[in-house]
Amino acid sequence: MTLVRRLALLLALVCSAPVWSACHSCPFRLLWNFGVGGSAGGTTMVGCCGASLHQDVTIPSAEGGEVDLDSTQFPGEAGHVDAWLVDGGGDRLFDGTYPGTSPLCRTFIGPVQPGQVSARVSIPSGRYRVFIQAYTSNTAAAKYTAEVGLWGYNCKFNPAAP
Numbered sequence: 734m735t736l737v738r739r740l741a742l743l744l745a746l747v748c749s750a751p752v753w754s755a756c757h758s759c760p761f762r763l764l765w766n767f768g769v770g771g772s773a774g775g776t777t778m779v780g781c782c783g784a785s786l787h788q789d790v791t792i793p794s795a796e797g798g799e800v801d802l803d804s805t806q807f808p809g810e811a812g813h814v815d816a817w818l819v820d821g822g823g824d825r826l827f828d829g830t831y832p833g834t835s836p837l838c839r840t841f842i843g844p845v846q847p848g849q850v851s852a853r854v855s856i857p858s859g860r861y862r863v864f865i866q867a868y869t870s871n872t873a874a875a876k877y878t879a880e881v882g883l884w885g886y887n888c889k890f891n892p893a894a895p
Contacts, residue, residue, distance in 0.1 A: 736790045737859070739827055746851040747835040750753075759796075759886040759887045760886070760887050761797060761884065761885065761886055761887075762884065762885075762887055763882050763883070763884055763889060764795050764798075764883050764884060764885050765793060765838070765882070765883040766866045766880050766881065766882045766883070767790050767792075767796070767880065767881045768878065768879075768880050769790070769816070769863045769865070769878065769879040769880065769881065770786070770787050770788070770865065770877055770878045770879060776805075776877065776878045777865075777876075777877060777878065778874040778875065778876055778877075778878055779812075779814055779865050779866075779867045779874060779875055780867065780874050781812065781867065781872055781873050781874055781875075782867070782869060782871060782872070783827070783830070783831050783866075783867055783868065783869035783871070784867045784874075785825065785826055785864055785865060785867060786864070786865045787824070787862050787864045788818045788862070788863050789821065789828075789860060789861070789862050789863075790860070790861055790862070790863055790881050791858075791859065791860050791861075792794070792856070792858050792860075792861060792883055793858055793860060793880065793883065794857075794858035795814060795858075795875070795884075795885030795886070796813045796885050796886045797884075797885045797886045798855065798856075798883055798884070798885040799853035799854060799855050799883075799884045799885065800818070800841075800842070800854055800855075800881060800882065800883055800884070801842070801850055801851050801852065801853045801854075801881075801882045801884065802816055802817075802818050802842045802843070802845050802850070802851045802861040802863070802879060802880070802881055802882075803816075803845065803849065803851070803879060803880050803882070804816040804845045804846060804847050804848070804849060804878075804879045805847060805848070805849040805879065805880075806847035806848030806891065807847070807875070807876045807877075808838050809875055809877070810847070810856070810875060811871075811872075811873065812867060812868070812872075812873060812874065812875025812876075813846075813847070813867070813868040813870070813871060813875065814847065814866060814867050814868070814871075814875050814877045814881065815843060815844035815845060815846055815865075815866050815868075815880040816843060816844070816845040816863060816865055816866075816877075817836070817840055817842065817843030817844060817845070817863065817866060818840070818841045818842040818843060818851075818861055818862075818863055818881065819836065819838040819839060819840045819841065819842075819843070819861065819862050819863075819864060820838055820839040820861065820862070821859070821860040821861055821862050822862070823838045824882055825837060826838060826866055827866065830869045831866055831867070831868060831869050832868065833869075834851070838862075841854055841856050841861070842854060843864075844866070845879070847877070855883055857863060863879060863880075863881060865879060867875050882889075888895060889892055
């Protein structure tokens with residue numbers, strides 16, 4: 734590529750940057766979150782030996798909406814649990830040893846290990862289910878808490894809107 738073409742391409746990119754940033758005059762940020770297990774700041778226990786718990790969540794609509802899932806790590810906790818965001822059906826996520834078998838439902842996020850936050854994914858608003866899945870190797874109940882976050886452009890966001 735000649736020097737003139739490179740300079741023309743660079744100039745075009747620099748000049749078009751303000752146009753791209755003007756597409757959204759509202760900031761992209763965390764708009765809404767939903768705690769799974771316990772009250773705000775609280776924890777819940779999931780049984781040993783591959784037990785699981787689930788909680789339904791209705792994710793609102795947001796412009797540019799993306800969802801993530803985080804799982805809290807508790808220092809000194811001996812048991813292992815993973816968090817999953819799946820479609821709205823099913824009472825079990827796994828049939829058999831966990832980890833080691835495939836999920837029974839369509840998954841959007843997971844597994845998210847304690848102390849981790851998933852990548853954000855774009856999914857439509859609607860009803861989903863969060864599973865907290867204990868490892869089959871756990872010999873005692875394990876403490877957990879997780880949170881679903883909705884990110885998007887903060888332009889008149891209303892989580893109660895249809």
